[in-house]
Amino acid sequence: MKIHIKNGRIIDPKNGTDAVQDLFIAAGKVLSVGRIPDAFHPNRVIDASNRVVCPGLIDLSARLREPGFEYKATLESEMQAAVAGGITSLACPPDTDPPLDEPGLVEMLKHRARSLNQARVYPLGALTQGLNGKRITEMAELHDAGCIAFSQANAPLSDTNVLMCAMQYAATFGYTVWLRPQDVHLAQGGVAHDGEVATRLGLPAIPSCAETIALSAILLLAKETGARIHLCRLSTAEGVEMVRQAKSRGLAITCDIAATHVHLSEMDLGFFDTNCNLIPPLRSLRDRDALRAGLKDGTIDALCSDHAPVDDDAKLLPFAEAESGATGLELLLPLTLKWAAETKIPLLQALDKITHTPAKILGINAGELTPGHAADVCIFDPQRHWKIEPNALKSQGKNTPFLGLEVQGRVSFTLVEGHVVYES
C-alpha cells in the first residue's frame, strides 16, 4: 500500500518541519517528505490542501475500561474514539478490574487491542499488587508481557517505604515509574479544590498541599533511588514550581497535565456540574495560569486527554457521589489547538506536547515523520469548527465539562502503520 498525501502543511515537531509539502508512505513506513521518490506509484492519493499533516497523536492516559468496566466503554468504542481524535498511540492506566498486575491480563489486553487494528495500546502495569499500595508487582514479568512503565493510577500509596522499594526495584531494571502526587490523608473524602468555590458550595475539599507534600516525597525518593519518574496530572502552581526547580537541578523527571486543566478552573463547577468532578480537582485560576506557563516553558512536558469515560448514571448524582472523570480522546487535539491559539504558541511547539515529547516519555519509536519510521499520521483541518455534543463523539463516554463548547480543529484522516484507520 502506497499513499501520497499531497499539498498538506506538514508539521513535524521532532524535525522542526512546518511547511507545505507532500508525504509519501510505503509498506507502512514514511518513505519520503517533500521529494517524490523515484518510480512511486501510489495506490491512493489524499488531498491535504488546507490541512495539517502531523505525526499521529500520543496520549499518555486513556482509560479503555477493559477489563471490568465494559458497561462504561469497550475497547471497540474507545479505539474508534482514539483514531477519530487523531490518536495513534496511547498509554492506558492499570486501574481496570482486575488491575493490570498480572502478565496474562496485559497480554489479553494487548491482543484484544492489536486485533482491532487501530491505535497502538501501551498498558501501564500496576506498581503494587491489586493497586493495594502494599506489595510491589512482578514488574519484570509484566514488562515482558508488554507493560511500558508502572503506575499506581489514582489508587492511594500511603506507605513511603513501599513507594521507595517500588522505585528501587523499578530502577533496577530501568523502568519508569508514573505517579500522580497526592497525599492520601490530606485528600481524604475531598472532591474539589480547597478554595472559594468549595467553600461556597460546601464541598469537601482537597488542599493544594495534598499535591505538593506528596510531590516533595516523590522528588526526594527519585533522587535517593535514581528511579526515572514521570509525574502525572499536576494541578497546582506550587507543584509546577517544584518540578521546575527539580528539573533545573538536573533530576530526571518528566511531567504531564490533562488538557481539561489547561482550560478550566474551580469556577467551572458552577452549580454542582458533576462533569467537573475530576481527578485531580479543577483548581484556582492562578493554578491554571501556572499550568499554562509551565506548559509553555517546558516544565510540563506533555498534554494528555486523561480520558475516563463515565456512564450517565454515575454522573446523575450529587456532586460528591458522582464518579470522577470525563471523556477526552476526541478533545485532545482541539483543546491543544485552543491553548495554542489563546497563548499565541506556534503549532509546531504546541503539537510537540501531544506527539514527539509524549513518545519520548513512553520510550517508543513514534511521534515523528522521519523517513523510515512507522507511518502513524494525523491529518486535520485546523479551521473546521465543531460543537462538542454527545452525538459528535464516538466514545461511549459522553460526559465532559466542555459539552456545548464550539472548538476548532477536526481530524480528517488518521493513519496507523500506513493504513487509513479513520476518515471523516
Place this chain on the structure above:
Amino acid sequence: MHSNPQLSKNGELQHLLTIEGLPATLLTQILDTAQSFIGVTEREVKKLPLLRGKAIFNLFFEPSTRTRTTFEIAAKRLSADVINLNISTSSQSKGETLLDTIDNLEAMHADMFIVRHAQSGAAHLIAQHVAPNVHVINAGDGRHEHPTQALLDMFTIRHYKREFANLRVAIVGDILHSRVARSQIHALTTLGVPELRVIAPKTLLPAGVENLGVHVYHDMQRGLKDVDVVMMLRLQSERMQGPLLPSAQEFFKYYGLTAEKLAAARPDAIVMHPGPMNRGVEIDSSVADGPRSVILPQVTFGIAVRMAVMSILAGN
C-alpha cells in the same frame, strides 16, 4: 454561563435552593409575606386554602425532627396534602438512586418536594431533573445551604431589630460544616448588614471564608464585642471524633456561649440558635433559656416563613 437554576427567565422563584444569588427584594418579599401569615395562626381557623389539593412530599434523606415538622405544619396550614418520607431507611438502602426515587414520586403527581440530603448539591440535582411545574425546596443539603433556616433567622432579626442596615452580627461555631452558616452569611450580606463576623477555631473555618464578606475572629471576647445579634451554630457530635477539636469541654470553654462571654455584646443583643442545641457544648443553659434568647420565637416564625416560601413557589 451558569444561570441561577432557581429563578425562571423573568426572575421568578421556581425553587428555593440557595440564598446565594437571590436579590434583596425577593428576600424582603418572602419576609413580608411571612409577616402576613403570622396573624393566621392567631385566628379561629388556622388554615388557609392556598395549596388545597397540592401534594407536598417531605423528602428526608437525613433524619430531622424539627425542620420536617415545621415544614409539615406549614404545608398543612396552607391546606396541602403532606406526605412524609424518610428515605434513609427505605429505597436508598435497596440500591435505588436519588433520581429513581424522584421519578417514582413524580409519577404520584407530586407538586412540591422538600428535600433534606447529606450531600451538597442534592436539591440542585433534583430541581434540574423534575418537570417544570414541580417545585423544590432545599431543606438542607450537606454543608451547602439551608435557605429557609436563614430566612426565618432574618425574620427573627427583623422582628427584634427592625432594620439590617445598622447591625453588627456574629456567627459562632462550626462554620466549616454548616449549611446554616452559609445561608445566613449570604442572607445577611444581601440584606445589607454592614458588619458580619464569624468566630471559630481555624479547624472549623473553610478556606477563604473572608471572600464571602465576613470578618474572621478566633476569640469570643473580641468577636462578640458590641454585636447586636449572636447566631450560634450546632456542633455535630461526630466532629469530636476526628482531629478538628480536642474535646467538647475545651470547645465549650473557648467558644461556648456563656453569660460571661455574652457580656461583651451590646446590652440588647439577641441570641439565636438553629437547633437542636447541645447545651454545655456550644451554649450554656442560662443563656439558651435567658432573657436575650429568641430561640423559641425562631421556631414559631419558622412556620410562617415556610408558609411564605411554599405559597410563593406554588404560585409561580
Place this chain on the structure above:
Amino acid sequence: MSLKLPDAEQLVSALAAQIKPRLDSGTALIGIHTGGAWIAQKLQQQLGLTTPIGLLDISFYRDDFARIGLHPQVKPSNIPFDVEGRRIILVDDVLYTGRTVRAAMNELFDYGRPASIELAVLIDRGGRELPVFARYSGATLELADNQNIELKKDKEDRLSLCLNQT
C-alpha cells in the same frame, strides 16, 4: 369614548346615608385591601362608629392563585374585634365579577361565624360571575370589558376615581 366619572367623595357620603338608617350598635365595617379599606375608614368617621374597622387582604383566598400566583405585596389581614355573632358590612371600591367578595367571605368565616354579612360598594359595574349582591351601592356604571375603574387617594386623603383602558 369618554365617560363622566362621579365624584368619589360624594359617593362615600351617599353610601353613608344609605347605611345610616340600618345601623345598630354592634355593626362593624371591614374594608377590603386597599380601596375598600380607605372607604371603610371614611364611612366609619361619617357614621360615627366606635368599633374600629377591620382590614382584609384576600390574596391568600383568591381563586386565581394557581394562574397568577401570590401578589408580591401581601398585607396582613387585621380584624380587631370578635367576628363571632357580629353584624358585618364588607366594604369594597368596585363590584365586578363578585370573586373578590367570595374570597373575602371565605376568609371572614375563618375568623368566626358572623351573624350577617352585607356588602357596600362605591361602584357597581355589573358583569357578575357569582351570585353576589351589594345592598349599598354609590353608583352603577356600564363599562366595557377592557375598561377598569381605579380608586385613588391623594396626599390630603381625598378619594377620586379614574378610568383605565387596556
